[in-house]
Amino acid sequence: MIICTNKMEYPLRSQCQRVQKQAMVSKEKERASRVLMKSALGRGSVDAVSQQMASHPQYLESFLRAQHYILHMDGPLPLPCRHYIAIMAAARHHCNYLVYLHSAQFLRLGGDPLWLQGLEAAPPRLRLLDHINKVLAHQPWLAACSHIKTLLKCGESCWSLAELVQAVVILAHCHSLCSFVFGSNADSGHPAPPSKSPNGTPPTLCAFDAANGNPNGPLCLDNAAEQMTRRWSVDSSSDVLCLKERIHRAQEERDKREERMLHAQTLQQADVEEDDEMMCFADPSRFVTDPDFDYQDFARRDEDHFQVFRVQDYSWEDHGFSLANRLYSDIGHLLDERFRSVTAVTSPHGPELKRAVWNYIHCMLGIRYDDYDYGEVDRLLERDLKVYIKAVACFPDPSRSSARPLGWAPLKTSERIHVNLLIMEARLQAELLYALRAITQYMVA
Structure with a gap:
């Protein structure tokens, strides 16, 4: 009976050691997580160096x-x-x-x-x-x-x-x-430089829209209201008030599109400036x-x-x-x-x-x-x-x-x-x- 008890002590001891080891590993992971969280809160992100060092949280x-x-x-x-x-x-x-x-x-x-x-x-x-x-x-x-x-x-x-x-x-x-x-x-x-849209087209526009006459494209902004007015003027069932209201809405839409176009061009210019700035960062030789x-x-x-x-x-x-x-x-x-x-x-x-x-x-x-x-x-x-x-x-x-x-x-x-x-x-x-x-x-x- 005593021999049997002694034989059973070894697996129990081994299991206890495994549990203790798992607890230590869990504690270390939790500590690493806390350190990285503090690092992220301080800088807004976790940099690659801290991620590498996180396997040794006390040193980190x-x-x-x-x-x-x-x-x-x-x-x-x-x-x-x-x-x-x-x-x-x-x-x-x-x-x-x-x-x-x-x-x-x-x-x-x-x-x-x-x-x-x-x-x-x-x-x-x-x-x-x-x-x-x-x-x-x-x-x-x-x-x-x-x-x-x-x-x-x-x-x-x-x-x-x-x-x-x-x-x-x-x-x-x-x-x-x-x-x-x-x-x-x-x-x-x-970090990689921000990507620019193809052919220098503002990022909110598709490169094919302007060529295909899409009213969202820059080539159609100037005559969008004129085309709409011409269509409505041949419609004999439209009264004058309705026609004026539609023309007014068309003008407002045109103004909004021009504003979006200007904003898109501003963003594009900012992207170009940011590219130049990042090129400056990435040249240590200077x-x-x-x-x-x-x-x-x-x-x-x-x-x-x-x-x-x-x-x-x-x-x-x-x-x-x-x-x-x-x-x-x-x-x-x-x-x-x-x-x-x-x-x-x-x-x-x-x-x-x-x-x-x-x-x-x-x-x-x-x-x-x-x-x-x-x-x-x-x-x-x-x-x-x-x-x-x-x-x-x-x-x-x-x-x-x-x-x-x-x-x-x-x-x-x-x-x-x-x-x-x-x-x-x-x-x-x-x-x-x-x-x-x-x-x-x-x-x-």
Whole structure:
């Protein structure tokens, strides 16, 4: 009897575990739904990036919270300028998706449309960011104290330290987000321009109506009442009052048709203007100087010229966090929450693989950890995975790639997205470390 009871415990325990697992999955889905709903209420729609990240709702919350704070909450930079800096950052990687979104936000917040004609049309202060933007996007190890000094000591166009820190955070945020957009194919959600009616005909009219004499067409508007009057005048059974009433109604109908025609032409003109505006959004090259400047391998043989960035000397936890938080209130906490959230995401591959991905990206960007055995990278990361990581982290530019980076193994969608999140956050932290170290060097010089 006792043996029988013990045998029955296992299926009951297994069933209980399944119920608990289903409850956890349901809870995570509900949380993801709440996050997306908040995102939709804030922007009027759910963007493709949030949809991709929704499989990891805890991380998505921290990402949206930080992004909202950077772009929309109190800070030293005006809101339109923040989105213009984001356009500059996304343009370095020819990310049409982000260039379009931030262009729309820039105009919505009252930004000058002339600035969208190209970088040369922007104010001198914003143009001064071009060099640090280029360096952080492709070769962040080149960021130097001299670059910071140029921005802070340039006469009427000079930046304050607080403004510069916020600008650097926006640049790094958008550069790394380009990697996620590229790796997850999120830019396939780029809105298409509004379609125009054939042959330039107003959208409320059929292209064949005018040619076939349809009274709704433009060719028949002028003589519609005349034709009706001629028909009614030969009808001997119609009295004068009835004839006048019909003529009056015909005139009113004619006026209404002309009004509809004018409205349709106005809509058509608006569509043409919107097409031109969207073409402006979709051309990142006008915000890019020195387009040949790109990522170069940071090799050990270059140590004499570019010293390896050792985390033991300058780390996010001990140095970058406090400096960022001091010059740009609360941003350190929000960024730190992002870094912690992405490493806390549940993964079947364990923490060793997460650390291998993170440290491999930092290694490619010249950052090394003295307490880490880099043999783990070769042991844990397959060659195809390493090729994928390098492509997404260092070359997230569809204009320079013949095809999107191929997947390395048949993984679940959520696992693939998690790897893309690790790439994004590791790159974000690397750029911030280089920029904040350069600012620190300027402050203590």
